[in-house]
Amino acid sequence: MKKNITIKDVARETGVHVSTVSRALSTEASSSLSKKVVEQIRSKAMEMGYRPNRVALGLRTKKTMSVGVIIPDIGNTIFPPIVRGVESVLEPAGYASILVNTDSDPEREKQFFQVLLERGVDGIIDAAVTSNDPTAVSFSSELPIVTANRMAVGSGIPAVVNDDKGGIYSMVDLLVNAGHKKIGHLAGPSHLYTGIARQEAFSSSMQARGMEIRKGSIISADAYSEPAGKEATNKILDICPNLTAILCANDRLAIGALDAIHSRGLKCPEDVSLTGFNDIPLLDRIPPGLTTVKILQFDVGRIAAEILIKKMKEKSVPVPETTIMPVSIVERGSVQAPKE
């Protein structure tokens, strides 16, 4: 294990002071040095295989050029594209991403904030934030944070989210136009922004159309998972067996709903129409083809990172508090007119 080459070694080899080497190696500071010596030092450094030590740099400058990326679970197919979006701007800008999975546990989220701060990250992208998230709020005074895909409502933390409301409105439209009168809602977890926002949008949209919302026709799933979706769907159908359509808060829930429907001997879309949200990968290949709301996952990550970089460069620069990304409906085979 040969010792690493440092700036000091290069200085000795070139017979110059370490500060001179430091300057020569920096694009900005090298302007104060003579062309000749800069060239000489640089080639010598290269020749010696010098590799800058960013840990030392970080200590000296108090900037580690790294950011924490907090997500619930990278195994959940909605997050990888967001992460890629984040990296697509962070990496070229010279930032490294430290990725952590909270498994939606607020306790873990808190711990990770601590750890990330100990490691001196310059900022944090939080895609695991809950709607009411005291942890995120309290840390937001310590370093720049941007939330992605979700938001901490009323926290003042910059957020990049999808047009959840608009997506749901359009979906209700679509269902109503197809002739549905008895529509249920399989809602997301009520501690998550997306769960709340979509449910509110559902209710107000139904109301705006003068549609009846029967009691028991809105049930929240415990988690955004297929089993939770199946379970909640069964509850809904137990209470309101004559619903002709169920608008689900996301695709995985809808897949679970599909399971529940099949297990009851019903068919989609013949007996009940179903819609999702997100348009996750491979969804198009699952019969009957889920009609869903397509979101710009990659861009949500990308823009969140862009905003974060702005704040990291200049803490006080004003940035948009909420950025809403457009969504679009993609129609497949899971919706048709009610039988009647």
Add this chain to the structure above:
Amino acid sequence: MKKNITIKDVARETGVHVSTVSRALSTEASSSLSKKVVEQIRSKAMEMGYRPNRVALGLRTKKTMSVGVIIPDIGNTIFPPIVRGVESVLEPAGYASILVNTDSDPEREKQFFQVLLERGVDGIIDAAVTSNDPTAVSFSSELPIVTANRMAVGSGIPAVVNDDKGGIYSMVDLLVNAGHKKIGHLAGPSHLYTGIARQEAFSSSMQARGMEIRKGSIISADAYSEPAGKEATNKILDICPNLTAILCANDRLAIGALDAIHSRGLKCPEDVSLTGFNDIPLLDRIPPGLTTVKILQFDVGRIAAEILIKKMKEKSVPVPETTIMPVSIVERGSVQAPKE
């Protein structure tokens, strides 16, 4: 922005030397201090909201307690579970993971190795390694590396891979037992270990059974993607239109093959049987249900990380050079006896 509390501040407040604080805060070193002062310092530190600076620690100890995780693309559904497996052991052990995506570009892989070293990672999990990978080999003398899911053949770099050979053998068995005589192979990229290993296994397995391998019945896809799978399948079927089964090197390729088959007006499994590899999420829901080889993605990541930790703790400790994880066949609807 209030200045961070350092060990020095705690020392001043408690009227003790900074080295004493350092010792008091360390579980091991605190044994050389009096119970009383340790207690006092710790509570004071807590009270002041002291947060250790790991950057400084890293500089001093030359250990950053972080590892680089290199993968081709987190958006490829096979990798998230591997990453989770890696984190499942790294995180509890106190390591942070820096995640990078190479997009299968060797040039980027090389850059990332550089960057990760500059950042002083203590080790690297490389799931983007190519079969012949000079970059990984050369860096392996600088720091511990373990490859996951793939291996750099003959490099001596510890690897955790699946039983690719065994999986393919079983699959050929299954196809032959179903009565197939004309079997093609949609192979993976020939610069990847999995592509090569599975193809070799296919050939030797067919040979071992005395099955004929017609020319043109083995084609390598350029990438593990659906479009590449579709394209390669069309080539195969152009040359050998009377194949009754195609064994695909992975699931995404098989999905692409499905597309090709449908676009030719054929059906799976009636006209041609198809098999995959990996058993990616949601695969079970895509008709006709792909018969595939299930791999232990999570455990591949987990074990790779365990091996890495061993090597990081004690560079010279001997570790298994190749660890092969068991696979299993999961039968679904994409295989049936040939029509005759």
Add this chain to the structure above:
DNA sequence: ACAAAATATGCAAACGTTTGCATTTATGTT
């Protein structure tokens, strides 16, 4: 040719820790 201004380089402190060694303080032992 000389002071003044500009250019190029060196000096040393600082970033927040840990740790080998020196020193002080407490504890026994006789």
Add this chain to the structure above:
DNA sequence: AACATAAATGCAAACGTTTGCATATTTTGT
């Protein structure tokens, strides 16, 4: 009560950089 020993703490250097300031060297204007 004195001394040896053990226990507890302090000292200072080191990790690899950057950077404000001081110094030395060159260039410029007259």
